[in-house]
Amino acid sequence: MMMLSLDGRWSCIGNLLEEAFRAAKRRKGEDRMVGDERGDAASSARRQLTLALRPPQDLTAARFVPAVSNAAARTWLAQMNWPDRRLWLWGPEGSGKTHLLHVWAERMAAPVVDARHLDSETLLRDDPACAALAIDSLESCRDERALLHLLNRAREKRVRLLLAARVPPARLDVALPDLASRLRAIAAVAIARPDDRLRATLLLRLLAERQLVVPQPVVDWLWQHLPRTGSAILQAVQRLDEAALTHGRPVTRAFAQLVLADLLAPDGSAYDDDDDFMIDEAATGPVV
Numbered sequence: 001m002m003m004l005s006l007d008g009r010w011s012c013i014g015n016l017l018e019e020a021f022r023a024a025k026r027r028k029g030e031d032r033m034v035g036d037e038r039g040d041a042a043s044s045a046r047r048q049l050t051l052a053l054r055p056p057q058d059l060t061a062a063r064f065v066p067a068v069s070n071a072a073a074r075t076w077l078a079q080m081n082w083p084d085r086r087l088w089l090w091g092p093e094g095s096g097k098t099h100l101l102h103v104w105a106e107r108m109a110a111p112v113v114d115a116r117h118l119d120s121e122t123l124l125r126d127d128p129a130c131a132a133l134a135i136d137s138l139e140s141c142r143d144e145r146a147l148l149h150l151l152n153r154a155r156e157k158r159v160r161l162l163l164a165a166r167v168p169p170a171r172l173d174v175a176l177p178d179l180a181s182r183l184r185a186i187a188a189v190a191i192a193r194p195d196d197r198l199r200a201t202l203l204l205r206l207l208a209e210r211q212l213v214v215p216q217p218v219v220d221w222l223w224q225h226l227p228r229t230g231s232a233i234l235q236a237v238q239r240l241d242e243a244a245l246t247h248g249r250p251v252t253r254a255f256a257q258l259v260l261a262d263l264l265a266p267d268g269s270a271y272d273d274d275d276d277f278m279i280d281e282a283a284t285g286p287v288v
Contacts (some may be wrong), residue, residue: 034177059099061106068192068195073097077100086187088188089189090166092229094234095194108164111130112136113137138163138183198215218253
């Protein structure tokens, strides 16, 4: 499969945006951007989108951990017969939706755009349109009209769309009625919070990757007191690693309490009293 370069990825999105916004401005008689102003806008947009399209190095298929919580999403992403060629992934922060979105985008050679960077004044040069597109963080989109035009243009060009947000389409706060109706028509699949097996695998993997030596009692204690989200585990391991290197100290329970004071759940409330799940290699199963 031919992989698009970074320039190719931002330019194919630019093509969709270019055509959509030009058409909208022609209808409204607002096509006033000419000469140097257009060049300045295109240059600024290219810099912004280039940053947005640069995929994080750790969001790869090899680093993704399959689990019950993301099984339904993986099933949908493995097939191609999405209604209207569109699918909406939603789930809480740290559930893995952005990771899955990047895995799918890599497989489809599709650009990934942060919805916060969509701008209705973005005009980019013409290039061949892409066949697939991924848009992340829809709950943070600042320009609803830009998103509406992009959705319309993608439908006209039969571009496959994967969208991700923290909420389902029906719960997204949208002011434009046309945009709201189009979003509600998109098939949506939820990703649940990480289950115990996934969280255990993630915690052990992150500790091993950083070669961070943590005694088993401290690992169990972290398991009991960290919030039940993937993002909390990522943040905790990063903090412990940096603090241990900075201060030259081993990771003890007291040290972890100090470093993670604002992150830990009080009184072990993140841990179910009737849950006797312990973190060990046997419990996590194979790491895929």
